[in-house]
Each structure stands twice: as structure tokens, then as C-alpha cells.
Amino acid sequence: MKQTGVECTLYGARLVLDSALPLQPFLEAFGDTGAFEVLFLVQRQPGFRGLRRFESEGVTVLLTQDGSPYRYRFTVEPDKAAGVSLPLYAPPEPRPQTPRAEASRRSGGLWHLLVYGLGAGGAVFVTMLARGRIRAARASQT
Structure with a gap:
């Protein structure tokens, strides 16, 4: 299994949008890699409403660590990422x-x-x- 690391530091950017983390840009950018993880190195958000689990037509997104950092695991089948739109918020339980x-x-x-x-x-x-x-x-x- 190949491993590649990418690190990005954004100054002044808002990564947390209304107690949730935007995941769609990562799916669009790295969806052709098959499986990848994204870590958000932000403080734990009280009342976090972000996506916790998503499954749809060959795309699975799972929150594997809930805060400090928030860690998401993406699993994408070939050619399935293009038509999938990830919600910003977790559906109500x-x-x-x-x-x-x-x-x-x-x-x-x-x-x-x-x-x-x-x-x-x-x-x-x-x-x-x-x-x-x-x-x-x-x-x-x-």
C-alpha cells in the first residue's frame, strides 16, 4: 500500500463552518486515490454537528476521531466520487x-x-x- 503525506497550513481561513467541517473539497481533490484520511487540527468544537458517517454508491466517509484532531477516513471505489455530494451536517439521529x-x-x-x-x-x-x-x-x- 502506497502512502503519501500532504500537509497544508492555512492562516486566517475558516475550517469550521457552523460547528461542522467541509469535506466535499477533499472528496473532489483526492477521490481518485481509493482511500485516504483527512485530519483537521482544530480545537474540539462544542456542539459539533459535522458529518460522522456517510455511505453512498461506492463512497464511505467515517469520522474515526472526534476532536483534537478530527480524523476522517474516506473510502472511494473507482469512478464513484464524481457524482457524490457530501452533506455538511450529520443527519439528525x-x-x-x-x-x-x-x-x-x-x-x-x-x-x-x-x-x-x-x-x-x-x-x-x-x-x-x-x-x-x-x-x-x-x-x-x-
Whole structure:
């Protein structure tokens, strides 16, 4: 496997765009090499929203190191880089389904608790009402 190194230092250039790193220029420049890595020697970005994984028609991009430096591994099949457009941002992660199920179970439990509470409160009310009537009837008989 051939190894070649390229180092580029840019002064005053913005490599970080809105908490993400632009990867498309590297794919366009080095896509014909088959596989390559890009290191961004920038400080760790709080709230980093950049691409973490991308797979499409013979092109795979993977974030292998998340900050200090950010390291990306590109794998490109021959003649596949030309038609691929890399997104700047990682797609939003799908929300896990488990919390919804737990929330619905919890709300179902709350309904049961509410029904039981109302039932118990109603039973106490009816009992107290009946006792009050019995006492009133006894008091009127005496």
C-alpha cells in the first residue's frame, strides 16, 4: 500500500463552518486515490454537528476521531466520487422508540391510579353520607 503525506497550513481561513467541517473539497481533490484520511487540527468544537458517517454508491466517509484532531477516513471505489455530494451536517439521529413506550405505559398507569383514586374517594364519600343519614335518622328517633 502506497502512502503519501500532504500537509497544508492555512492562516486566517475558516475550517469550521457552523460547528461542522467541509469535506466535499477533499472528496473532489483526492477521490481518485481509493482511500485516504483527512485530519483537521482544530480545537474540539462544542456542539459539533459535522458529518460522522456517510455511505453512498461506492463512497464511505467515517469520522474515526472526534476532536483534537478530527480524523476522517474516506473510502472511494473507482469512478464513484464524481457524482457524490457530501452533506455538511450529520443527519439528525432518530429518536429512540423506548421512551415513548415507557411514557405511554406511565400514562396508562396514571389513568389506573386516577380511576382507583376516584373510586376510593367515591366509596368513602358514599360511606360517610350513609353514616350521616343513619346518625340523623337515629337522632330524629330519640
